[in-house]
Amino acid sequence: MKSQIQYFHLLPKTIEIPSHESWILLDEANDDADKIIILAEWAKLDFYSARTSGKLKLNIAHQGTNSHSRIQCGFHVSENGKIEAIIKSSFEANHATSEIRILSLADSLGEVLLDSAIDIKEGTKQIVGRLKERHIFLGSSGKIRGIPALIVHSDDIEASHALAIDRISDEELFYLRSRGFNRDEGTGLLLDGAVSEIFAGLEKMDEEMYERCKKSVLGR
Numbered sequence: 539m540k541s542q543i544q545y546f547h548l549l550p551k552t553i554e555i556p557s558h559e560s561w562i563l564l565d566e567a568n569d570d571a572d573k574i575i576i577l578a579e580w581a582k583l584d585f586y587s588a589r590t591s592g593k594l595k596l597n598i599a600h601q602g603t604n605s606h607s608r609i610q611c612g613f614h615v616s617e618n619g620k621i622e623a624i625i626k627s628s629f630e631a632n633h634a635t636s637e638i639r640i641l642s643l644a645d646s647l648g649e650v651l652l653d654s655a656i657d658i659k660e661g662t663k664q665i666v667g668r669l670k671e672r673h674i675f676l677g678s679s680g681k682i683r684g685i686p687a688l689i690v691h692s693d694d695i696e697a698s699h700a701l702a703i704d705r706i707s708d709e710e711l712f713y714l715r716s717r718g719f720n721r722d723e724g725t726g727l728l729l730d731g732a733v734s735e736i737f738a739g740l741e742k743m744d745e746e747m748y749e750r751c752k753k754s755v756l757g758r
């Protein structure tokens with residue numbers, strides 16, 4: 539299977555991944571983007587987004603059987619910053635899978651507006667769709683809106699979605715605090731681990747790209 543690593547902002551509005559090809563796309567330009575990615579039979583997509591601003595509208599269309607996509611997004615809005623994103627994965631063919639995972643961090647007065655969805659069309663079979671979001675407030679104020687949705691018109695599927703909007707809790711920090719880390723140090727370690735997990739798939743393929751994405755989202 540052929541692999542290609544490409545920069546999302548350099549690609550056209552409609553992106554077609556041919557049969558039996560595996561593509562890795564990186565979105566880090568912080569531009570306003572509105573694109574559709576079409577997967578043919580046995581096509582595979584790994585999409586990584588590391589954003590600190592801008593608007594992203596992404597539609598993944600599984601038009602070929604046995605197509606697979608994995609969408610990993612890390613967002614961080616600083617004070618008075620804003621990110622708007624609409625991310626949707628739709629299934630029009632059988633035996634396809636899609637996993638969407640989104641982590642966002644919001645500083646004081648930062649704003650994250652996110653709509654995400656798994657859309658399974660009528661008549662499709664043996665579909666797996668998973669959608670998971672976590673949004674973390676880092677400052678005293680801010681605005682986060684997360685609306686994950688499952689749109690299901692078939693009964694031969696496995697689908698799930700989860701949403702958490704919160705702060706780093708005392709329970710999460712308990713182990714690190716018991717080992718002598720103060721709250722800020724412990725929070726930093728937990729955030730580093732969470733962001734590393736989002737971009738872990740990049741580490742073996744391009745370590746420089748992996749570190750750049752982490753640094754962008756962590757803000758350091």
